[in-house]
Amino acid sequence: MIDLYSRLIRHSGNQNLFRVIEMSVAAIVNERPFHIQAEGPRGTGKTTIMRAARALLPPITRIKDCLYNCHPAVPHCPAHRNLSQEAIAALGVEQVPRPFLEISQAAKLGTVVGSIDLAKLTSPADQLAALLPGTIPQAHRGIIFIDEINRLADTAPELADVLLDVMGTRPGRVQIEEPGLPVAELPVAVSIWAASNPDEDPGPLRRIRKQLSDRFDVAVTMGRPDNFRTVAAILAGQTYETQETEVLSTANLPLSGRLEDIEVSQEVRELLGKIYLEFGLESLRSITAMETAACLTAMLDGRTVAGITDLAQIAPLVLAHRVSPDDLVAIQSYLYKMLYGQDSMVARKKTPPSLKERLFPANFWAAVITRAAALINKRGGLPGKTGKGAAGEQETARIVDPLNTTIVAPPKPAVPLARLPDEQLVTRSRKPHG
Template identity: 70%
Template sequence: MMNLYYRLIRHNGNQDLFRVVEMSVAALLHERPFHIQAEGLRGTGKTTIMRAARELLPPITRIKGCLYNCHPAMPHCPFHRRLSQEEIALLGTEEIPRPFLEISQAAKLGTVVGSIDLANLTNPANPLAALLPGTIPQAHRGIIFIDEINRLADTAPELADVLLDVMGTRPGRVQIEEPGLPVVELPVTVSIWAASNPDEDPGPLSRIRKQLADRFDVTVVMGRPDNCQAVVDILAGKSREQPVAGNIGQLSGSLDAVEVSPEVRLILGKIYLDFGLESLRSVAAMETASCLAALLAGRSTAGIAELTQVAPLALAHRVNAGTIDAIMGYLNSLTGGQESGQAPVAEGAEQGAFREISPWVAWWVACKRRLTAWLQSLPHLPAAGISGDAQGGEGNARIVDPLKTTIIAPPKPALPISQLPDEQLVTREPKQHG
């Protein structure tokens, strides 16, 4: 019987989310956190896909009874990190499901980070002041899912600060502080998955907390089903095809063995400088995502093809649509599209490439193409904003560069309504005579 994850319907609107979920799982199996975020309209299935993906996670082996999920070969918690391998062997090991925990909108700092263990403190036989690890320490080597993270970042800034530390380095870190107890600092290897509805209050995460948005390696813009049959299949709960990536837990090859070609690193450097990217995390995320795309495809080298697939996902929450369009034009030009620096490749190839990479970008390119075709169909208009074709054709029109257009200011500054003369005011009441 297929798992729920594989029974979910894939369509052009959600295929990118399936792809990055599988990339994040593959990274976690190699002890590499890979943080992902899904943005989109409510009811499109973001949370359903992410929660169902817990079925992809193979179990972990930990020191027996360790709430911090200590790896037997690399113990990190306050109780086990100073033990020898012989002492750990005496404690024994156990296999448990890989953690998949959630942080809710009502979560408190103590439940997320850690707090005093009240059960031990109030034990009448042997009262002991000890720490109880919170959601993040208990999710070590697993995944934390946060639904509506844009709301959480707005209403609980202290939790957003904790996530900045967890996601800022690899491995991340969390610090537990309680009065009367020594401060405990823990390394944590955990992937943060998040979903948000940017069209609702308080808005997109990148506008609420730009630093937190930048910590996500990739962001997927979740789209709606693009055909009637996809909706029919969703309602029927019927999958039309087998999963592309197969069993993530049985991937052949190692992420460490995937090589990044020197050409790709040079391209990433040029993208960072030539397109004015602010954060180095953007190019680092593109490199990591390219390696994961190659791993899932069974390839040993990450090249320009993989970079072109993942670039929009790593840039969606970091730069505007125009910059993404320009970068994708540059990448496509390297594979035989056009000369470097020019806007995207020819119509047919451009449409196919963008549709494969991101539904949102495909929609954007399609809109531009339709607008261009409409303008070219207009008769010659001698208006300030539109001029005829350079060859003088009557049926062709183009938009004039706004930087080369003369802007004429109004002759007089605007006046408040209270200072306008009576004859310039408009009223609904008929003018009274006599």
Template identity: 65%
Template sequence: MSQYYRLIRHSGNQDLFRVVEMSVAALLSDRPFHIQAEGLRGTGKTTIMRAARELLPPIKRIKNCLYNCDPAQPHCPLHRFLSPEEVTAIGVEEVPRPFLEISQAAKVGSVVGSIDLAKLTDPINPLAALLPGTIPQAHRGIIFIDEINRLADTAPELADVLLDVMGTRQGRIQIEEPGLQVVELPVAVSIWAASNPDEDPGPLSRIRKQLADRFDLTVVMGRPDDYQAVVDILAGQNSRISPEVAPGQRGGTLADCIVSPDLRQALAQIYIDFGLESLRGAQAMEMAACLNAILSRRNMATIADLVQVAPLALAHRASGEIITAIIDYLNGLLQIPVQDQAQTAVSKRPLAAQTGSRWKEFWRVFHRWLAAVLAKRPQVSYSSNTGSGSRGHGAGARIIDPLNTTIIAPPKPAAPITSLPDEQLVTRDTNSHG
């Protein structure tokens, strides 16, 4: 049995197993899906992610292509303009799907690409050519970055490269070297990352919020919470292994997944009513819901799938209070007819989004009630100029709306105590006879 399925699963890491398999299923549909695992050191984040490379099926590429060109869609500088007949003449080979890593010591040239020194210094046929870096060579595969929070802090230029790669579902990379033509390449690669947010320099969302938002899901790893899990980990074997099916064999591809209309409506209302900053959050939730359905061997994503993945998509994008409110809203949708969900969404808005409208509605109701009371009996009205009261009738009474009342400041601004004369600083008790 593979090492991946021998790893111990417990309540603290089961979400990461699920998310890793989601990303693999997305990759088999040619859709990058970026994931990040945050948690204390020693909880097994890196171990799980590295072991998951066993789940990756091989790919077919043009023979000896360092860029992993798909024979049906060549994209690299050497093969992008070849005809199908020319590709056939070169040949096709099957190779392991790429799983490469970017280390803390990586440089831009090694990650993006640089001049191929071996060809340049060839004594017989020197040639100025590009050597693709880690990202171009990982096309159609996965790049793993351990301690990405440290990398973003110490190597901001690499963080900028990742922003381009992760910016769209098919990212892009640009290789520039003096004396050579600029090469721009499409890249389809999933970024997997791990970090220890409790250690310097802190969580990625604080260091580079824009980069953190590029991750579709973020999993917070926890410690095992039962004795048997610890015993199994120490023994190095899983006493609770159950037969598994590879992610690519469960429920089809993303192209086969149907998104229910009420799910999309719920995502739209979550984005607007709960004030999400980035539309990527809604997009990540939709894709994750589809992947969750695929792993469950279903071809339709529903709100029930959304309930399972929403906390992982929002962990690095919203506060705990907002996430709780969103989950309450989604759970409410599971218990009511679809036609009533739009109205329910309004009542499920978080407090911050409802405060203004609630007070306005309260005042409108109170205003109508008080006007009705004043119309039935006389009231005392007061003059703001004289301060004297006079008897009046309810029909002529005027109700002041506190939400629309202009507050007038005191006529004189407060003065610093150091600028006051001595007689204003010390007072004398006039009743004293001492």
């Protein structure tokens, strides 16, 4: 499984998902749930990457045979939470794989939360009315993955309500209720990972269930590969190392760092407070998620202090599903001004790029022109330009830069179809009679 995750191809369209997965794993290792969502067109690898990431999860130590994964130092389940450390030592402990469970579209409330243990209830030797924990309690200290969560939120609102409780606080909580048995309320520390196709029915999660969307600390928008070699490498099932692709070494991931050791200055916290108030953010979860994500970024980079640079880096991931695009750009600009100063040259270079700059980087057309001219000259120059110049040297192709070329508009503006004369809408030529 480790080999599978290591061999997955990274490119500009999915690199943010790899990053937030590693952030979430680092958080849950520190007993801190960190919920992530990946949105994007079908077939871009969201589910494949998330499922393969279970290879990053280190094992856990639990009380022996505990279905709730009770930590020996802080037991929480009904069977163990009142036991002394001596009694827990007598039961023994064991190391097991960290849970990575899934909730399917066909899941029922009882299988997700918990229900009566029918095996014990119908045992001929010792009939006992007892609870059987569902997927969420059994995933304590691990991960739950939900594919197409936008559909689940639309078709199973009762499950969405459960997720609201699980993701609303840290740790979250579930409540198991069965007739004839006392109500069992359990704390659960579990990270929710989800994937969705917002361009298909029923649409983006934030439009279906805004409260649930807000529970996700970060949301990543997946994109397609932008390099044909990347696509070829994906088809071949191999790694391909270029500037566009990067191979991860799972052994070098600093997932064992201590999140509590990452320092957040008072200046950063006051800045988060200003962003919350000045930009009218609806939920305090947004700035809480920004602080946590900044700390995780610093930890994964091997640093002990989270600063404004980290906030600027993670702001789009934390806020894109919570605020409008205009507000997101304004917040990013605000952070860059805090970093570099409003009037500094660096600030102007660091402000979010325009659409033209994103589509055509500064060296894009220069590279295209240089390459095209080289190919044309290699093939003998431009058509009809095979002679020599005035100096007796072979002429070389010259290609203008389209970004620095003045385009003259046509003398007459375009006319809407509705205002065209009928005879200009359709034309045809008459064939001569023969």
